[in-house]
Amino acid sequence: MRISVKKLATAVSASVALMAAGQASAEIQIGIAGPMTGPVAQYGDMQFSGARMAIKRINENGGVMGEKLVGVEYDDVCDPKQAVTVANSLVNDGVRFVVGHLCSSSTQPASDIYEDEGVLMITPASTNPDITDRGYELVFRTIGLDSMQGPVAGNYIASQNPERVAIIHDKQQYGEGIATAVRDTLKDKGVDIAMFEGITAGAKDFSSLISKLKQADVDYVYYGGYHPELGLILRQAKQAGLDAQFMGPEGVGNKDINTIAGDAAEGLLVTLPPSFDKKSENQDLVKAFEDAGEDPTGPFVLTSYTAVQLIADGIEKADSTDPFDVAEALRSGSFDTPIGTVQYDKKGDLKSFDFVVYRWHSDGTKTPVK
Amino acid sequence: MQDLLYFFQQLVNGLTIGSTYALIAIGYTMVYGIIGMINFAHGEIYMIGAYTALIAITGLATLGVTWLPLVLIVALICAMIVSSAMGWAVERVAYRPVRGRHRLIPLISAIGMSIFLQNYVHLAQGSRNIGFPALIHGGFTFGSPDTFQAQISYMQITIFITTLICMTALSVFISRSRTGRACRAVSQDLGMANLLGIDTNRIISATFVIGAALAAVAGLLLGMYYGSIDPLFGFIAGLKAFTAAVLGGIGSIPGAMLGGLVLGVAESLTSGYLSGEYKDVVSFGLLILILLFKPTGLLGKPEVEKI
Numbered sequence: 001m002r003i004s005v006k007k008l009a010t011a012v013s014a015s016v017a018l019m020a021a022g023q024a025s026a027e028i029q030i031g032i033a034g035p036m037t038g039p040v041a042q043y044g045d046m047q048f049s050g051a052r053m054a055i056k057r058i059n060e061n062g063g064v065m066g067e068k069l070v071g072v073e074y075d076d077v078c079d080p081k082q083a084v085t086v087a088n089s090l091v092n093d094g095v096r097f098v099v100g101h102l103c104s105s106s107t108q109p110a111s112d113i114y115e116d117e118g119v120l121m122i123t124p125a126s127t128n129p130d131i132t133d134r135g136y137e138l139v140f141r142t143i144g145l146d147s148m149q150g151p152v153a154g155n156y157i158a159s160q161n162p163e164r165v166a167i168i169h170d171k172q173q174y175g176e177g178i179a180t181a182v183r184d185t186l187k188d189k190g191v192d193i194a195m196f197e198g199i200t201a202g203a204k205d206f207s208s209l210i211s212k213l214k215q216a217d218v219d220y221v222y223y224g225g226y227h228p229e230l231g232l233i234l235r236q237a238k239q240a241g242l243d244a245q246f247m248g249p250e251g252v253g254n255k256d257i258n259t260i261a262g263d264a265a266e267g268l269l270v271t272l273p274p275s276f277d278k279k280s281e282n283q284d285l286v287k288a289f290e291d292a293g294e295d296p297t298g299p300f301v302l303t304s305y306t307a308v309q310l311i312a313d314g315i316e317k318a319d320s321t322d323p324f325d326v327a328e329a330l331r332s333g334s335f336d337t338p339i340g341t342v343q344y345d346k347k348g349d350l351k352s353f354d355f356v357v358y359r360w361h362s363d364g365t366k367t368p369v370k
Numbered sequence: 371m372q373d374l375l376y377f378f379q380q381l382v383n384g385l386t387i388g389s390t391y392a393l394i395a396i397g398y399t400m401v402y403g404i405i406g407m408i409n410f411a412h413g414e415i416y417m418i419g420a421y422t423a424l425i426a427i428t429g430l431a432t433l434g435v436t437w438l439p440l441v442l443i444v445a446l447i448c449a450m451i452v453s454s455a456m457g458w459a460v461e462r463v464a465y466r467p468v469r470g471r472h473r474l475i476p477l478i479s480a481i482g483m484s485i486f487l488q489n490y491v492h493l494a495q496g497s498r499n500i501g502f503p504a505l506i507h508g509g510f511t512f513g514s515p516d517t518f519q520a521q522i523s524y525m526q527i528t529i530f531i532t533t534l535i536c537m538t539a540l541s542v543f544i545s546r547s548r549t550g551r552a553c554r555a556v557s558q559d560l561g562m563a564n565l566l567g568i569d570t571n572r573i574i575s576a577t578f579v580i581g582a583a584l585a586a587v588a589g590l591l592l593g594m595y596y597g598s599i600d601p602l603f604g605f606i607a608g609l610k611a612f613t614a615a616v617l618g619g620i621g622s623i624p625g626a627m628l629g630g631l632v633l634g635v636a637e638s639l640t641s642g643y644l645s646g647e648y649k650d651v652v653s654f655g656l657l658i659l660i661l662l663f664k665p666t667g668l669l670g671k672p673e674v675e676k677i
Contacts, residue, residue, distance in 0.1 A: 209646050235597040
């Protein structure tokens with residue numbers, strides 16, 4: 001017997017449509033879009049675990065306006081092209097609130113689609129200033145900006161009185177953006193910048209770059225980018241006998257850098273959001289994560305949690321599930337969240353957000369500097 | 371003196387990376403020389419070689435075997451066996467059924483195979499970067515500690531020597547052995563070789579197996595040298611090695627060796643003296659120039675129309 005593929009497809013899509021319709025009537029869907037796979041999936045894990053926990057806890061407390069939240073998860077692999085596909089399918093699925101994306105280069109193209117289609121987006125991790133700089137109404141974040149993080153790193157480096165500083169970046173929106181912010185801060189302070197150079201994300205061989213750093217005799221190296229490349233740079237630099245202090249943004253501060261760099265990760269400086277999991281008022285929440293076997297210490301776990309909570313609070317406050325009403329409520333209100341009191345400016349940026357300098361250790365732990 | 375040391379250092383960096391490009395390029399060039407197709411899945415074979423070596427090293431470590439030469443040799447043999455089997459299987463599954471058709475068809479089949487293998491490793495091993503243990507430490511340093519110190523690491527020396535041994539063995543094999551002679555005959559004229567009683571299917575399989583084994587050697591060496599592997603790293607390496615093969619003259623084995631070294635040195639000198647951002651611009655620009663002025667590559671022979 002021949003089964004008609006066409007008929008089968010029609011039947012499947014019809015049943016999917018029925019399911020979706022069934023959900024839409026009684027529940028509020030929260031899209032969670034970020035990298036589940038790919039080279040920075042480690043950060044995606046933080047995002048998904050934070051958002052899932054928030055949805056679970058809000059539902060346990062009776063949901064939002066009597067309705068349950070339902071998480072719908074999408075994998076964008078931290079790839080701009082994939083992010084656009086994800087954004088489109090999210091719109092097609094009728095989702096109207098998104099926690100995501102993670103990488104700035106994914107968030108930016110996806111946010112164009114959300115703004116056009118009336119979907120409210122809160123990114124828990126993208127720090128590039130351009131994202132909120134385009135006058136969009138529906139774009140928010142629960143993290144600071146490169147323009148806040150760069151100066152923290154730049155000021156710290158300047159306070160150590162280095163002789164020569166090299167700045168390396170991965171030519172991507174996030175990495176180059178933050179590297180530029182660091183360079184500008186250092187220039188203002190009159191620090192000698194020996195090198196400002198890009199590498200290719202995904203590259204493995206940094207022997208030429210490291211020889212060049214040795215030749216330039218730098219004592220500080222700032223890297224704007226993510227951990228896969230910095231891990232290799234650290235490791236290859238140690239083998240080549242380069243003696244310099246490395247520093248990077250929150251994109252390098254996770255335990256995967258230890259599996260790549262090993263001992264060479266010891267002493268790396270990282271600017272990270274403050275450890276929200278150490279705050280005394282969050283201990284209940286931290287315990288909930290630990291009871292569920294999840295790790296609440298990653299930099300994006302509680303920012304994602306907060307993003308979901310803000311959507312819920314915004315809906316309650318606006319007494320509406322219309323994304324525009326919710327956006328209005330978020331802009332006008334002040335909310336108590338695990339990352340502190342949240343207030344938004346006109347652009348959708350947090351009115352205040354601190355970054356802290358940490359020293360990273362080869363066992364994956366970190367200690368605050370200063 | 372310092373400038374000279376710096377130049378020397380960048381040259382060593384370039385030759386190291388270039389010699390591994392050459393190892394991978396052999397696989398492209400041999401297959402092209404014999405059946406005139408580009409095996410785009412070759413980069414993935416190299417990646418699988420690196421993963422197999424890592425699994426072997428980790429396995430030996432859990433068994434408590436730490437004697438370095440033994441670990442390296444076992445890892446190398448495992449990687450070569452698995453990669454060769456993979457190279458052989460890929461040819462049987464994806465290329466042999468479409469051999470002799472329009473040349474685009476095997477090419478598309480190869481690209482499909484490449485995507486399949488990449489995603490297979492994604493699923494089987496996870497998509498994150500995995501750290502590769504550095505088993506060979508230390509090196510020779512030159513120059514005074516106050517100024518620039520050039521360093522040739524033992525790892526770099528290992529890469530040179532291994533590549534040299536592989537290349538010599540391959541050259542001897544091709545020029546002296548019975549199978550090597552058959553390889554040359556098949557590459558000159560497949561139809562005629564077939565008529566004269568050479569089992570061409572066996573020779574083509576042998577070509578894939580040899581290329582894959584050399585790629586596995588490169589996989590182990592580069593995994594240790596760089597320090598991490600991921601399922602996508604075969605793609606970039608494959609692209610570079612393919613460029614090296616075309617640069618040297620695709621179809622020519624000495625050409626692949628030369629092409630690899632030229633490409634490696636060009637890349638390292640560009641990032642050493644110009645900027646790392648221009649590395650790929652220069653290497654691919656070089657390729658375009660060579661193709662414009664000498665379309666057969668550095669050592670390639672012009673294709674004679676067979677009548």
